[in-house]
């Protein structure tokens with residue numbers, strides 16, 4: 001159902017945008033809190049508000065340029081509706097003032113191709129410069145365009161509870177249009193974004209929401225029955241749950257994180273999943289005693305490192321305005337330190353996977369390159385070969401998923417093996 005566009009609904013979007021543009025909290029948290037405080041807003045109204053303010057976060061830089069400096073939050077929203085969402089002046093009529101019509105027509109008339117490259121890509125200068133150096137101008141534009149779209153909703157089937165065909169059939173019976181993912185053998189991609197929190201298959205643990213790209217990191221680690229596996233930065237367990245299922249609920253899977261809050265969020269997911277091989281543990285830092293006790297014992301270790309998150313701009317467009325060169329440099333120091341500590345856990349012949357959801361080589365190739373230079377006892381396992389033997393086609397010695405090529409979030413992952 002489409003929302004009825006009224007001045008009151010527009011005012012809600014304006015209020016949310018005002019909060020978002022302070023950039024002091026993650027955008028999804030700000031929007032969720034606003035909706036909790038305004039329960040009268042129905043599903044369609046919420047969808048309108050969320051999509052419109054997220055569109056401003058995605059396209060704000062080029063919108064500003066096209067509006068030639070005459071900007072307020074109200075005008076940002078009007079211009080986004082007209083220029084990004086393609087609304088006509090007739091559709092905007094309930095809100096648009098006669099005095100704004102000329103301004104909006106001029107913004108619409110300005111050709112996008114005349115904007116400087118970073119503005120056209122809707123990226124801050126520093127980020128554009130880094131991506132352009134890595135990918136070249138044409139590919140950066142394609143990448144930025146893909147990242148300025150909203151992401152599809154992907155599920156991961158929990159093989160302890162169901163198989164993909166059964167999940168697809170049951171979703172179809174509920175009029176939820178879905179298709180098997182193109183890369184992950186466990187992925188289901190939905191055509192729309194239905195609310196799933198009360199769906200019986202979700203409540204029963206038959207699926208979890210997880211980007212298809214994120215699922216491939218579990219396959220790169222390739223944990224087996226009966227092994228000892230460590231998820232070093234487990235967070236709320238997005239990947240832990242997949243690893244536990246790949247281990248067929250056997251062996252021992254440690255889920256470590258420094259954040260109590262995230263580990264608490266893992267609990268209900270674990271309960272739904274039916275897994276009993278997962279051992280969550282909070283650590284103070286990467287050199288915690290709990291870690292030291294496992295030195296040299298783990299068959300496989302996943303480091304899903306804290307990162308800039310710049311591969312997830314489709315979902316978190318605010319990150320491009322909240323990260324900066326200093327925050328990225330601080331993250332790289334942390335990433336190197338976590339990888340160093342996690343590596344000590346790996347037994348001879350065992351596997352270590354370093355992964356991020358960043359696009360920046362400073363957080364990816366540079367971290368792994370420096371680690372391998374310092375640790376000749378580790379070698380790089382070609383990611384394409386590891387994935388090919390599990391029926392997953394992906395080129396390259398490292399896994400590099402990109403929104404414009406793979407239609408997933410941006411991920412980097414490298415599989416390293418400690419020599420036997």
Ligand SMILES: C[S@@+](CC[C@H](N)C(=O)[O-])C[C@H]1O[C@@H](n2cnc3c(N)ncnc32)[C@H](O)[C@@H]1O
Pocket residue numbers: 232233234235236237238239240256257258259262283285286304305306307338
């Ligand atoms: C990319 S997130 C992990 C996401 C999680 N693996 C998932 O799939 O949902 C990175 C995590 O690293 C955790 N972290 C930060 N510093 C850490 C450290 N020194 N040791 C372990 N975990 C850390 C953060 O709390 C955060 O949960």
